[in-house]
Amino acid sequence: MVGLLEGVRVLDLTTILAGPFAAYQLSLLGADVTKIELPVTGDLARELSSESATHIPMMGASFVAQNCGKRSITLNLKTEQAAEVFERLIRVSDVLLENMRPGVLARLGFPWERLHELNPELIYCAVSGFGQTGPFAGRPAYDQIIQGLAGMADVTGSPDGGPLRAGFPIADTLGGFAASMAICAALARRVVDRTGCFLDVSMLETALTAMGWAVSDHLIAGREVTRNGNSNATSAPSGTFQTGDGLLNIAANTQTQFETLCRLLDCAELIGDPRFVTRTDRKLHRAELTAELELRLAGRGAAEWEAVFAAASIPAGRVLTVDQALHQDQIRYRGLLHEVEVPAGGVRGGGHGAAVVLGSGVHVDTQALGPSSPPPLLGEHTDAILDTLGYSAEEIAELHSDGAV
The missing domain is CATH 3.40.50.10540 (Crotonobetainyl-coa:carnitine coa-transferase; domain 1)
Incomplete structure (x- = not known):
């Protein structure tokens, strides 16, 4: 070449x-x-x-x-x-x-x-x-x-x-x-x-x-940027979650992804919960939503959930070490x-x-x-x-x- x-x-x-x-x-x-x-x-x-x-x-x-x-x-x-x-x-x-x-x-x-x-x-x-x-x-x-x-x-x-x-x-x-x-x-x-x-x-x-939204939100929307740990400030559920054997990043940023996630975790009742109906609702009640999801995620390991969510078009990935990242099949x-x-x-x-x-x-x-x-x-x-x-x-x-x- x-x-x-x-x-x-x-x-x-x-x-x-x-x-x-x-x-x-x-x-x-x-x-x-x-x-x-x-x-x-x-x-x-x-x-x-x-x-x-x-x-x-x-x-x-x-x-x-x-x-x-x-x-x-x-x-x-x-x-x-x-x-x-x-x-x-x-x-x-x-x-x-x-x-x-x-x-x-x-x-x-x-x-x-x-x-x-x-x-x-x-x-x-x-x-x-x-x-x-x-x-x-x-x-x-x-x-x-x-x-x-x-x-x-x-x-x-x-x-x-x-x-x-x-x-x-x-x-x-x-x-x-x-x-x-x-x-x-x-x-x-x-x-x-x-x-x-x-x-x-x-x-x-x-x-x-x-720096993306961290700067643009301040310049354009006048918002004070804060530290959010492993959570995505723009959406929920979107961040790092504890599973049965390790951490898993999940980004169910759209309404469809959120609803699919709830069904896969056998908690479809959360879809209609007043705390979680809209993206704004979910961001306001992020801690409660995280607790509900982690209760279900504890039933399986991170790798297994990663495969389940990927098959359903929900972005998800384990939190790997550098060595693990370099040895991925991809x-x-x-x-x-x-x-x-x-x-x-x-x-x-x-x-x-x-x-x-x-x-x-x-x-x-x-x-x-x-x-x-x-x-x-x-x-x-x-x-x-x-x-x-x-x-x-x-x-x-x-x-x-x-x-x-």
Whole structure:
């Protein structure tokens, strides 16, 4: 299968998660992604959970997960020689993606104006916590900071508890998705006008745009958003329920679904109960309705009820662990998981382990999208890339000895 972004050349000047995640999505779609890293240390993600996860130094779990399908070149952009290499890379690339703090790349000698001069067709995407402008632009940010400032943490948790962060870096991944989407849109426009553009992605803003009714209810209806635990504030019965052996999410959001649920649970009398006649009634008496339903749900296990409700077109699903989720037949059938070699020993072929990474949730012409190659060793492709840029063997050796690469 030919990748949708086959032939698109991406420079990935990002670290940790949001930026690498965006570049990984482009790689899964077929782009040729070159990751630029610092000599010696590389992307900090290489060190995150390395020993406990892959047991291979410089191959941390976070790095492996977001950097398959990429090539790696090391550049010390504070040196004139590396800056010249970077210029050559810019001239032959379609996309530059970075997630430094605003102004850092400009201070290294590469503001947008200079990049556009070097390559008028270049698409430059900068991902940052707060965007390139505004009073917060220069602040550092990590996922948890954004979750708090976006109000995400405040709407997460139980009504009688305090705010909670999501159990995974949702602000980082949302920022990465927004960046990859914007880049694809810019590539589509470039087909028409042959000009590049500057994309400014704010993690704070993308987090807010993803919060759905929690934000829209406040903006449009003027409602104060509250924490609802595992209940869906917009409907009832819709939330997490205790069964005979575990938790089950049920979303009987329509009148038909509610009535079908009651009949399946042998409590059809609840349909006409004045407390539960309409959606509004059910929301007002959510606790009483939950108690009535859980009394019946206790008679069977969560998996059995899940199958019963699915057969009746009532959305329902067990609350699984991550391990259980990854081992579902549906996930295996769709080909989301991909095994890759994790190289060790400083050179390809110097020993390796195996790791399983996620592909894309998108299928193209019925085919799952997975990584085209294992995660790169630090600087693994430096010499080969320099060769394609026209550097001689002697010049490459000099770049190494001078600490530029």
